[in-house]
Amino acid sequence: MSGQTHERAARTDDRPDSRPETPEATGRHPSLDPAGPATSSISPVPSPGRPEQPGPVDEQATSKVPAQSRPTERLTTARDALGTAAGSNLTDRYVLRQRIGSDPAAGAEFWRAEDTMLRRSVGVTLLRRLPADDRSDDPEGTARAGEMIVRALRSGCFEHAGSARLLDVLSAGTHGLPADVLGAAVAEWVPGRSLAETVAEGPVRAQRAAKAVESLAAATTAAHQHGLVLGCDHPQRVRITPDGRAMLAFLLPRPSVSAADDVRGLGGLLYGLLTRRWPLSVADAARAGLVAADRTPAGRLRAPSQLRPGVPVELDTLCMGALGQAGEGLGRVHTAAALHRMLGDIVAEDADQAFFPPVHDGAPSDPDDVWQDSDRLPDTRNDPQRRRNLRMGLSVLAVGVLIVLGYLGVQVGALFGGSGEPPVVLPPAASVPAGPQGPAGPAVAASPVQAVSVQVFDPAGDGDNAAAVDQAVDGDPATSWSTSRYFEPFPALKPGIGVMASFDSPQPITRLTIDSATPGTVVEIRSAPSADASLAQTDTISTATLGAGETVVPLDGARPTGNILLWITTLGANNQSAIGEISFERAVQ
Known part of the structure; x- marks a missing residue:
């Protein structure tokens, strides 16, 4: 009994705070979260592109464990050391290289791994036990993991340019799978940057944001037509490719995710690209290195146009409609197909107006843009250094003019003055x-x-x-x-x-x-x-x-x-x- 308690206490190292999150803080309704409210705070905030580090020990959880069985900072369980460390092997084929993030609600960790057989990078979603599994009817979490694995197998035939292609599915008990891993999904690696890295350099142009979300909306629409869901409501599951497309990079969504959650995730992605803030779960935003979206005293999200003047009204309305925050007289966007159709109309309208300069939306133009912002050029009208250089140049020019005039005066004086003898003119050199x-x-x-x-x-x-x-x-x-x-x-x-x-x-x-x-x-x-x-x-x-x-x-x-x-x-x-x-x-x- 003490060993089980000891193991349970050791797993609290991944949780910076054991207090449950409220629905207002997470942006998720408790009925949609299979792990319950206590599973929403499981790991500290990772920096973009770096592996997450374990947080401090939860004192409230360890206070119930006898002193002789409490773990220290140097003591980790065999389960924690086996499956989630960089360099670990999965089935003697996949080697974990870099931890990208995690989705505690699904008990999932996102890794960039190497396929040693084909010598290529892959994206691996690992399923691990949740802290709430010990208190549930499924203490090992095998039922939850099994359901997610079955859904992954059902989606094996689904392929779309907006989603990473599923390559392999590893279920619990597979030979070479660490004991603490309940399952894994291997997908092709999506090059590019995370959402946090994309918006860290500054706001994204409104039309570029619409084009980015359009590709993922098309994939979501195709998945819903096949009776599948993607789980794109988590910021660390989506990556932005070098050509500016948003793609679902990590699979295995939580069991309770629905098509409505996908629509909200697309709205959240568009909101994040426009405002550099994540409007859904506060915990997911902190874990992904993003800023949580601002809300009014009444608890409503602030529209993107309020945070960034210049956002087109159609994108502003579409974003709030997908998030279920539409104002009076405006309907909510219920399906991914509707969202994709409206994004396509916005992108097509922008292409039709390519001969006209776009409306300034607060984001600087990219070097490859046809229309460049005139305000990016430095205003040198009141530049002191430029005025100083101009005065110096005019002074040098004035001195040169005086020298030329003096020389001409001497020549004219020698021509009409002196002894009266004619000036000597040398003939040009002859060939x-x-x-x-x-x-x-x-x-x-x-x-x-x-x-x-x-x-x-x-x-x-x-x-x-x-x-x-x-x-x-x-x-x-x-x-x-x-x-x-x-x-x-x-x-x-x-x-x-x-x-x-x-x-x-x-x-x-x-x-x-x-x-x-x-x-x-x-x-x-x-x-x-x-x-x-x-x-x-x-x-x-x-x-x-x-x-x-x-x-x-x-x-x-x-x-x-x-x-x-x-x-x-x-x-x-x-x-x-x-x-x-x-x-x-x-x-x-």
Whole structure:
């Protein structure tokens, strides 16, 4: 006798409060609950996506047990340790992985498990003894579990896109089933999120909520037409798929559930998606990690439109009608078929109005929505940082305008003032014709530049024959540097390619000689501020078309430069150019 009492006391560890719930608190009538009022508070509130943890020991229950037989926190019964721990095996095929939730009224636990034979995830509903079973005519709860198993077997042929498909049914006494498990139903795993996880990020768009419940309403309608019930009045039995559909994920509803309870469950699901509150059982809401719905002093639920302005009136009326909370002059929704038909009309009407922006219902638009909320864009009209940046930009612009105006003033003054001599205007650089010698210029004393380093300049590629570019300044015309052979002439693949020559110090270059064996190559001579400057930072000094042999390009040595770029814009024959030697001469003072 003490062992039975000891076991009974140990099972109270799963109950945070032994006081029975009232019908107002649970949202269920006592006649609909087979376990009686005492079974509505059996486990603490689980966090979404995590296994539930056992609560504190019920002191009221353990006070009736002798001190020598009372369990401690380190003492658990063999029944509690066998069937409900992560890693437990069922019939040597299913391994429990994560506890999703529980339905104490049905004595059910919801688990995500692994089918070790087919290597896939499954949803398992376990049936365990209820605390009230010890005080009933069925102390082991086998009759209750047997009735639920029989109903599951009857629904084995039912398949619908809104409900998980039944894969296996395990009855009490099945080989490999733990002793404390009275039965189990194995269904396909429904990916996605729980109801609590779905609404935790914020309210769901009204039309998305209607589409989500429509799929489950269709499944409920088909089940009722086959004489079956789903038991979708429990928030942890339903999951929201990644494409936004609500599906019944865990089977084996309690024996007393009826078609009317399914209709109320659909209304509760729609209410929860619209308001982020659960309108049925307060204990189920807390156990699922949801907030219980607010009620008026008279005990009536507050309509979704009162908690969230902008909810369409048709959804507001349909939701309250399914929950049996319709106002004066409004009827109650009695069947799942009627609920499904009205949800279908709402969804179809929304599809017909897709070309018009939807009414703002308080929920932010999703990234894939065609119509985005304009109020999601930041209002920068009174942004201090934006105004500060604008003032800074205007100040810089004003300074630039003043500098330009000052420069123009100096030029105009030099034009009309001074000694009266005409201003000196430099003509643009002329292109040097092809030939061994360029046009003769005035005799200027010059000397060759000795220290010259070169590198391939290729902004749009990886540098053609970069290892051989030093042969262009090695003093031996027999060695040369050449570009790659291109399939198309410039600028089909790239704007050009060149050789960047750098000096130890800025030099007044007066003449440039290029020895090439690819006549027809067009080269732009550009001055560069640095060896790693971009093409846009260089200035064109002259342009030359290379002939066979040496081509002399005279330069203006009045402006010393430290870097000169030979930029090839037109390739020679066969879309390839070669440079045997490059020499520079500087003016001698």
